[in-house]
Amino acid sequence: MLGPSPLRRLAVKVCVPAWALLAGPAYAEGGIQDSQQVQRGRALLAQYQCGACHTIPGVPAARGEFAQTLRGWGQRSYIAGRLPNRPELLARWIAEPQALVPGTAMPSMGVSASDAQAMAAYLFTLR
Template sequence: MTLRLRTLLIGLLSVLLAGFVAGALLIYMGFYDISALRQHTKPVFHLLDFAMSRAVEVRADARPPADLHDEGRVHGGLALFRRHCLRCHGAPGVSPDALAFGLTPAPANLLHAGRSWPPDEIFWIVRNGVKMTGMPGWAYRLTDEEIWNLVAFVKAMPGLTTRAYAELAAGLPQADASPSPLVSAQPAQPARAMRPGDAHAGRQATQNHLCATCHLIPGIVGANQHVGPPLGGIAGRAFIAGVLPNTPENMVRFLRDPQAIDPLSAMPDLGLDEQDARDIAAFLATLDQVQGK
């Protein structure tokens, strides 16, 4: 081994050792914030997202049934989706349950998955789950046939309007029409004293209400795939949802009840109280630059 090669190897090993020691020290000092109220840093989020995508792509090899798009499969998948998936992932015009707002990483909006993920990869994720995300593996709770029904519905969901989804759900038997309760009802919280909207609090509320699972939002780490318009530059837009003049008061109205403004909007009612809506509106009012410009 030449002196130059030996020097390079020693240098590389020294860098790796220094990186390992630095990482171990940061972990020991509790430097990384593991609070579920704070999203992963951007590098960590994208590393985990890429690792998940590659792991699924490598392992997914199930052959979809020939009748995957059959109407009976889609309807069967809808009933399963409402009982097992809706509370975390939501649906067209339907918000996830409060439980999902506390999960990190945030549960993905499945409209993009239905549009772009191959059926075998959706099947693998549903069947096996994903470590450290809150996504359970359903292999011991649902049959493969039922999981394929779920896949059929997820693939069909991007083609459903808010109204079409509601009509399909209303047509289910009563036992399947509503998701089963996950937690007992919580007592009503006392009303908060109202204050002007606070952009800093609104940024946190925007993250915790899963807005980044549908929208690309400057400064907030979230899913790489989006089903709603990007929010960079929203402060400079003339209208909200194309129909309502963009004022702080109107933004609060839209955030609290989007379908009262636009009945065809896929934006769900997130159950925002007045203060959270004011804070989020204040944060959105700071987004006067289109991301990337």
């Protein structure tokens, strides 16, 4: 039996990665987020009062206008206009923004690494 044609091999190489990108960063990074982690992240965004500065869909009373809206976060390319928007980097940004971009307006809120991961998981569901 013959293997796949060269054209089919090319289609697989081109189409599969393109499909993964269209599915969003959470898929491209290799994980469909656990729903409990996502819901925990949503609750933590309210607990840490991120909505005082940001508008965050799905988070009650998160209607801040001081900072950029987080609507559609999962489709964004960059964090703070500088850092690649990836789940692990977003979690670091949430936990220690000044370490990544000194002088940024984003304050350090004392968020633990595990809480930041959950918060990032929720933000990546926003499309």
